[in-house]
Amino acid sequence: MTAAPAADPYRIALLPGDGIGGEVTAQAVQVLEAVGGLTDLRFDFDEIPAGAAYYREHGRDWPEGSEERCASADAILLGAIGLPAQEGGHGSLLRSDGKMAGWSAIVGNRIKLDLYANVRPVKLYPGVRHYVSGSHKQVWDPENVDMVFIRENTEDLYAGSGGILAPGGVAQVATDTRIVTRASSERVIRLAFETAMAREGAPGDKTRRVTAVVKDNILYGCRLFVKVLEEVGAEYPQVEVETILVDAFTQWLVRRPEHYDVVVAPNMFGDIITELGSALQGGMGVSVGCNVGARHGMFEPIHGSAPKHAGKNRVNPLASILSAGQALLWLGTRRSDPELLRAAGAVEAAVCDVLAAGEPLTYDLVGTERAAPMTAVTSAVVDQLAEHLPARAAS
Template sequence: MSREPYRIVLLPGDGIGAEVTADAVRVLTEAGRLTGTRFAFEEIPAGAEYYRQHGRDWPEGSEQRCADADAILLGAIGLPASEDAHGSLLRADGRMAGWSAIVGNRLKLDLFANVRPVRLFPGVQHLISGTHKQVWEPENVDMVFIRENTEDLYAGSGGLLAPGGVGQVATDTRIVTRASSERVIRLAFETAMRREGAPEDKARRVTCVVKDNILHGCRLFVSVFDEIGAEYPEVQRETILVDAFTQWLLRRPEHYDVVVTTNMFGDIVTELASALQGGMGISVGCNVGTRHGMFEPIHGSAPKHVGHDRVNPLAAVLSAAEAARWLGAQHTDPDATRAGDLIEAAVANLLAAGRPLTYDMVGYEHAAPRSAVTDAVVERLAAGRTPAEAEPLGAS
């Protein structure tokens, strides 16, 4: 315990965000205790509900507090405009309420890459056809998506023409730059170099997902992909149209190792990929740059579930594991890395045991409360159980 505690800003946000963020903090604190890694948590109220009450996304000075943090844990941002209206609550400028905490942080902190691990843990069944099924062996789903995170259709270039207060013309301008493409593509190849290859053949492979037969931005992205790929002869590279990729992702997930793509396409295909790993209740998003990192479960705020102790905490818990490992790499701190590894091992042990788990993973008939799932992760952490030692709690 030679270094100062890692400063972790918490942005619980809206809806169930507060519940799952508290679970993540509890598990991360226990992993820190076991490894001698200290964390100091600072919570900032932010999101749509804060905007509804105060007319702003978060308190003054919050942007700087995020910049000063070693890492950020985000819960969930966004609420419906009203109970009976379609769409999200928006700010006066047309952006989603809570924009500063989620998109604003990506831009201000230059979190240029959204890294999404997609892995099917042993014991988890995927959600194809909307039901729990097992078609592939778990080891056949193990890939990483790396999505450009600061431009494309999210750059905010566009607007709405509404003469007389009635919307008539809307534009959203797509922006793809060489500089942003270069750094996210290089990260993809560097990630492939650290991995053991695709499940299918153990080949290190980076797949570039685009629509370059139509879009100029994608043509630029592919040209940069080929330039940088030539620097990594050990890594296979391939380019595929996004529409074709969606069906190959489901038909042949074992082929994919690292997938790199632009912002909007990445947003869509990673949601699809979450079905391969058991759903959004277990899916993690890592927003990273050279100096800053923000980690989140990718599910929404799910306001209808607030207070019922039923939602899945594992995505938030695994996001804390990714934060710890990222801190370990940033600061050459093996204890922080081990804290993240211990959390993932505890979650893997629980999933292999098959209970207690929440309704989204086992159905309502066999569902356990959210709090019981978090208790089980903490117990497995303290016991140091590996996935091979999986056993349901209370089993004889």
């Protein structure tokens, strides 16, 4: 009997970027290669040099044709973008047009590929301690932190409408114009409701709930956002709808995280509050960002490039590995591919196994005395994958 032809490989564009970006992206690739060895899935990786270091050397963010390579990929894995203007300095290296060096790979892709939603799952895994208290204590039952943040990803203060007035060459006035549109608000809000419908509700009361985080007592853009929320929410009677001022939300998120199911926000507020969300789940080392649109998806660990840690085999690879898992989940849902969905679940389960075991883990999770190398953590995840993706039967 002739074996069925192998399915075409999924093409994954890699944007390792700067600093530790290349190291953590390599760990994610290792896990995906292990997935391929345990399933019928195949992946082709297209690595594209991009970022501040590339700009410093070549005067551009990435090679010509990189936009098209990203657009033709089935999914994109991003490492980290950005370097200080000077070694040891605090300001970011900028392009001649004032944008951050490497802008094309991160913000440019969001705009060109219409990655209109930034989706951040915030989950405290068993065995992980949150970062709220200085003593790094475990306070909550891990099941109390399980929510999804969805933020608008292409407009608001990211629209790039603004500038600096510098009469006589001295900067005197700076403006940043916030842009909020009905169309962009509606699609992220609708995604929030669809996400809530696919979940089992908030941990505290199992209620499907969409919480909009705004400042509508002051800002016109937020008033439009809330109006659209109410209109779309009327189509989902199974989902509870609430709005909360962003300043109050920062308090309540810490005091009762179990209340929240799906949180939706305009761009800048969403950008800020998700950083607080990452503290609830154990820090940047396990925090994932998914930039998704109707046709394209780019997935990344939300930590920075951390150049001082580059090349030391010490940073946490789990956020990048979980990002690869989210790419499989998104792609599997879009392509109705059960093997991709099974693989996505296995990646998360393997990470959970390692976290629950408490070793090997990197310094950010267990401290420097017990810290394991980055590569040891990845190897442990790969070993656990086989428990969740049994070897294929011989044909």
